[in-house]
Amino acid sequence: MGEAAIVVGLMGAMIAVIWLRPVVRQWQRSRWQQRPFPPLWEAVVSDTFPAYDRLSPSQRRRLQGQIQVFLAEKQFIGCGGLQVTVEMQVTIAAIACVLLLAEPGREFTNLRSILLYPTAYRVKATTAIDRFVVTEQQETRLGESWTADQVVLAWDAIAWDRQHWQDGHNLVLHEFAHQLDQADGRADGVPILRRRTDYDTWATVMTPVYQQLCAAVQQGRKPVLNPYGATNPAEFFAVATETFFEQPRSLQRHHPTLYDQLRQYYQLDPLTWLQEEHEDN
Numbered sequence: 001m002g003e004a005a006i007v008v009g010l011m012g013a014m015i016a017v018i019w020l021r022p023v024v025r026q027w028q029r030s031r032w033q034q035r036p037f038p039p040l041w042e043a044v045v046s047d048t049f050p051a052y053d054r055l056s057p058s059q060r061r062r063l064q065g066q067i068q069v070f071l072a073e074k075q076f077i078g079c080g081g082l083q084v085t086v087e088m089q090v091t092i093a094a095i096a097c098v099l100l101l102a103e104p105g106r107e108f109t110n111l112r113s114i115l116l117y118p119t120a121y122r123v124k125a126t127t128a129i130d131r132f133v134v135t136e137q138q139e140t141r142l143g144e145s146w147t148a149d150q151v152v153l154a155w156d157a158i159a160w161d162r163q164h165w166q167d168g169h170n171l172v173l174h175e176f177a178h179q180l181d182q183a184d185g186r187a188d189g190v191p192i193l194r195r196r197t198d199y200d201t202w203a204t205v206m207t208p209v210y211q212q213l214c215a216a217v218q219q220g221r222k223p224v225l226n227p228y229g230a231t232n233p234a235e236f237f238a239v240a241t242e243t244f245f246e247q248p249r250s251l252q253r254h255h256p257t258l259y260d261q262l263r264q265y266y267q268l269d270p271l272t273w274l275q276e277e278h279e280d281n
């Protein structure tokens with residue numbers, strides 16, 4: 001009888017812990033969000049994300065809160081002798097959180113840590129040719145998003161991006177778009193969408209533009225989207241995200257359905273952030 005009571009008590013405690021965990025996390029997050037945002041951080045955000053000053057006051061506050069949560073929950077690890085500074089952390093968090101800004105509840109679910117190298121890093125890449133043959137070669141990479149729980153980035157590429165917002169390339173946007181894509185455990189270019197029917201719409205819009213990009217690359221034409229997006233649908237989504245935020249006018253002009261789809265997904269309209277005819281292309 002006593003043992004049964006203990007078992008029931010333990011089960012009750014476990015259920016309480018499981019039930020309470022999201023409540024406690026939400027409470028913790030709201031505390032982080034309410035922390036005052038240091039003016040120095042705000043200067044870094046403004047410098048990193050040019051449209052920051054075009055956001056509404058409530059959007060700016062929301063972004064600041066998301067950056068606070070990101071910095072509290074994610075671990076930064078300096079690699080290759082790099083000392084990770086607060087400025088580096090705020091820079092990366094600011095761009096990553098733009099992807100979460102307007103969609104309540106969206107988060108980088110799997111991500112635990114960000115490995116930061118001073119410059120493009122070399123890795124030993126293994127490729128399985130078939131079941132029995134695996135090739136191994138050195139590859140130089142700027143960044144990558146691991147399905148498990150890590151993003152690996154090169155700081156010099158991020159520092160370059162900060163000075164070249166409208167060139168259509170942004171390492172942090174690219175790698176964190178991969179994180180959103182991989183939130184459901186698959187790197188297939190399809191992030192988690194609101195409704196079941198949204199997946200059909202997504203495929204209807206994305207597939208033809210992806211095929212157009214593949215054809216343009218094969219024919220040696222210069223597409224609006226980075227040719228690297230023709231690698232596979234996962235890279236296509238990451239590349240389209242970069243273009244959406246950095247060259248919205250070009251994307252909207254050449255691929256209006258893709259632009260609209262991403263506008264709906266991110267619940268943001270970067271076209272409204274453009275002040276003048278500054279955008280490339």
Ligand SMILES: [Zn+2]
Nearest residue numbers: 174178235238
């Ligand atoms: Zn990629």
